[in-house]
Amino acid sequence: MRTLNVNTPSHAYPIFIGHNVYQQPQQTLAPYIGKRAAIISNETVAPLYLPRLQAVLDALGCAYFSIILPDGEAHKNSQTLNMIYDGLMQHRAERNTTLIALGGGVIGDMVGFAAATYQRGAPFVQIPTTLLSQVDSSVGGKTAINHPLGKNMIGAFYQPQAVLADLGSLQTLPAREFSAGMAEVIKYALLGDADFLTWLENNMAALMAQQPDVLAQAVYHCCQMKADIVAQDEKEHGIRAHLNLGHTFGHAIEAEMGYGQWLHGEAVAAGMVLACRLSETLGYLKAADTERVIALLQAANLPVAPPRMPLDKWLAHMQHDKKVQDGQMRFVVLRAFGLADIAGQINTTQLQHALQPYLAA
């Protein structure tokens, strides 16, 4: 088991990463939960992992109740959030009842937001069970639900007491979901040092086979990178925005196709190709660079082109993006691998050029 400490200005907390995080609950759980906990999970994850967590809480003498939500990005909305509040109120959860998020990024984001807002802030613990949530959404304190007109539009910055990333739980994850998580791993490689990009290219096969050491190394490295960035810029006033590489395009894909049709990571994968194309348009990257990204994404079984849609649809979706400032769309581009930048002055012609091969008639 590896331990990583995240230090944000508002709060410091540990991430435990490994195949045995449940075997040392005195270290990984006991210090971070109160006398009473609310376990919040969904219909898919609960049958797989709820009994084990309950056994651990029993052993620790922590009282708990469970709230089981419907599964899927389509349910990451205010109705499902209200199901959490209703469950907490019905079970008379108090301000110091610990909310435990057991599931992927959807559960983590919603439970984090519920914790941020229940009685103006209850403690919570993340137990991410997808690759995406382990390397990305459980780190950094962003919580949110979707609005019908935009993804993650309602949320809060709120840090957990601790994160338990049990790598063994990834074995039950559908292959498509595992690949989707790998999109964010690849994103870190494009943003970070050249060594990690090369390491990833060399180890993608082992990673896709969930070879334990390689997996642990990749998850740890990604969490470390994200933790470093968040420590510098918790509220995303600057460098944290680089983590949105591929996401402006990706969010447009998700919104256009209806949340949940394309997985978040799949949309981000295609979005990163587009971000590379835009970086080419700006004269930063070479076509060969983009081809290298495409090869890596393909090795992870990820899509490398968006669904076809007309330019005005792209624009309509992207103008709703949270990164819009004073009406100006802002894109994360790569000046080179490892050197991201925010381009705030992209005009329609440049966008059209980058998107040209992918536009609908």
Next chain:
Amino acid sequence: MRTLNVNTPSHAYPIFIGHNVYQQPQQTLAPYIGKRAAIISNETVAPLYLPRLQAVLDALGCAYFSIILPDGEAHKNSQTLNMIYDGLMQHRAERNTTLIALGGGVIGDMVGFAAATYQRGAPFVQIPTTLLSQVDSSVGGKTAINHPLGKNMIGAFYQPQAVLADLGSLQTLPAREFSAGMAEVIKYALLGDADFLTWLENNMAALMAQQPDVLAQAVYHCCQMKADIVAQDEKEHGIRAHLNLGHTFGHAIEAEMGYGQWLHGEAVAAGMVLACRLSETLGYLKAADTERVIALLQAANLPVAPPRMPLDKWLAHMQHDKKVQDGQMRFVVLRAFGLADIAGQINTTQLQHALQPYLAA
């Protein structure tokens, strides 16, 4: 115009108090709003005060749109909150669009919560138009909506950029609402120094007549007291809880009667009498002290007894209170005027004794 600076660990901001806060918008508004604002008000306040605010924003060159909500505590819920989010999304409000809350505490609490959560935090400005919101809810950064099973159960700590308390707007306030706000003024007098209590007893008639200087002095003093307390204890880990004097009982009254039947301040008025009775039961206050409080409340046309309900109803409501910790109800009591304390070990017999004259058969 008087200016008070509130310093919380998270954020510092000014409160402008007076009859002419709109006449110096370069000082009171311009520095605190962005290029674009969303004015959020209700059907009662908007016809009275929206045109004037719009004129000021026009003069400042700030673009704006308005969202007008239904009026009343009964609407301080997730449906109305969603109306705010919908309006913000439909008007494509961005992360730096300033939300302006124009109205009483219901509007201020809801808009504050919407601001805390829209795109994980948008700037907001409070323009409180009731006495209660000027002396209490607009200061200190507590924001919330109600849950069907409990008041203010969903919320956040979130500070505004500035507060504009226009005392002139109180002239259109229904007398009953003005009195309700006076309950919180009296609460400060019970918590604070003896001079202010005496001053209030001497000036209650002038205050009820809205004599400008007296009114300004009272509002300023209350805001000052609250700002001091909030600066010491933003997140209510300690002394800030004293501001809940009368509120545990008051919330039970509001919940039992249905939100909005008893005004918040009216419930707090009766609740403070009960807090005094409980303080008597504990041997802290004398009956004569409670009579002095009752006289002051009566001079402000406030109720001094709760509606009759059986003990088990009281208990059921109060066990849902946010101040409950590990199943233990916690009451703010007065050891003496100006000396509040948290009593965490109240048993049912003591409660029954304090409530005896007011219990239903």
